[in-house]
Amino acid sequence: MNTPLATHKIGFIGLGNMGAPMARHLHNAGATVWVWNRSPQPAMDAEKSGLRRAHDLTQLAHEVQDGIICLNLTTTAVVREIVFGTGALASSIHPDALIIDFGTTGVPETKEFAGKLPWVDAPVSGGQLGAESANLSIMAGGSDQAFERALPILRTVGARVTHMGASGAGQVTKLANQLIVAQTIDAVAQAIRLSELAGVDPSLVREALLGGFAESRILNLHGQRMVHRDFEPGGRAELQLKDVRLICELAESVGLKSPTLENCRSQWERFVHEKGHGDLDHSGLFKLYE
Numbered sequence: 001m002n003t004p005l006a007t008h009k010i011g012f013i014g015l016g017n018m019g020a021p022m023a024r025h026l027h028n029a030g031a032t033v034w035v036w037n038r039s040p041q042p043a044m045d046a047e048k049s050g051l052r053r054a055h056d057l058t059q060l061a062h063e064v065q066d067g068i069i070c071l072n073l074t075t076t077a078v079v080r081e082i083v084f085g086t087g088a089l090a091s092s093i094h095p096d097a098l099i100i101d102f103g104t105t106g107v108p109e110t111k112e113f114a115g116k117l118p119w120v121d122a123p124v125s126g127g128q129l130g131a132e133s134a135n136l137s138i139m140a141g142g143s144d145q146a147f148e149r150a151l152p153i154l155r156t157v158g159a160r161v162t163h164m165g166a167s168g169a170g171q172v173t174k175l176a177n178q179l180i181v182a183q184t185i186d187a188v189a190q191a192i193r194l195s196e197l198a199g200v201d202p203s204l205v206r207e208a209l210l211g212g213f214a215e216s217r218i219l220n221l222h223g224q225r226m227v228h229r230d231f232e233p234g235g236r237a238e239l240q241l242k243d244v245r246l247i248c249e250l251a252e253s254v255g256l257k258s259p260t261l262e263n264c265r266s267q268w269e270r271f272v273h274e275k276g277h278g279d280l281d282h283s284g285l286f287k288l289y290e
Helices: 019-028 040-048 056-065 076-084 107-114 125-131 144-157 169-197 202-209 215-228 237-254 261-273 283-287
Strands: 009-013 032-036 066-071 098-101 119-121 136-141 158-165
Touching: 009 019, 009 056, 019 040, 019 066, 019 125, 019 144, 019 158, 032 040, 032 056, 056 066, 066 076, 066 144, 076 107, 076 144, 098 107, 098 144, 107 119, 107 169, 107 237, 119 144, 119 169, 125 136, 125 169, 136 144, 136 169, 144 158, 158 169, 169 202, 169 215, 169 237, 169 261, 169 283, 215 283, 237 261, 261 283
Parallel strands: 009 032, 009 066, 066 098, 098 119, 136 158
Antiparallel strands: 119 136
16 A cells, blocks of 8 residues: 555544545555544544544644644634634644645635644635545645645645645635636526526537537536536535635725626525525525526
């Protein structure tokens, strides 16, 4: 077995659809991986697969010592709570430990966190399938030294790793990614529904468009979900809305005025809150047009 991380001690916090397979890849690469999750069952499942389960954040920090602690958490508020809250990581973490934040976290908060602890913001793109296949695209922010230290971990879970610049640059890039994703899902939903209403087979429309300029992973994967009305959650709509809100906050802070972005936020707010579909896959935005 190839074990490039055999000397690494790694903590992994957040074992959802993305985090669980990422932690498993690190374990399979030879690292000693300690896991913790807010709800215990995912950590118990990881333990059955050979990873080590910490019973609390203090134990995880103690076991990892000056190694690397990875976060894959849902919101900026949760990151703050886990790292800087009462009884959180910051109270017990080794001063030389490095934190890698794989989630989508606010840009100003990321810069704040990086001012307190060694930190790399490394949000990912590629969804659950990318996490399971270790084929994620990773956009990283942080100092050159921190990035080089994180690189073996990033290359284990991702196929494309780019150092975007200083702390926060990775999150800016991820929000640019999510702006394209959010609006493209909406465009694909409209296109599929338009063809249905016009009496043309939407599965054939999707197949035909995959050969032209409209081709995209969203048309390929989510277009098929829309045709088949398969909205079991991979990437939950409520998290897509969270990202769209972060995009709007960043746009306002840098002076970008965009009516299409405001409309995009309105659509996702309506889908999640008015329609109550936050637990559906984000491709389920299609339901707005039915």
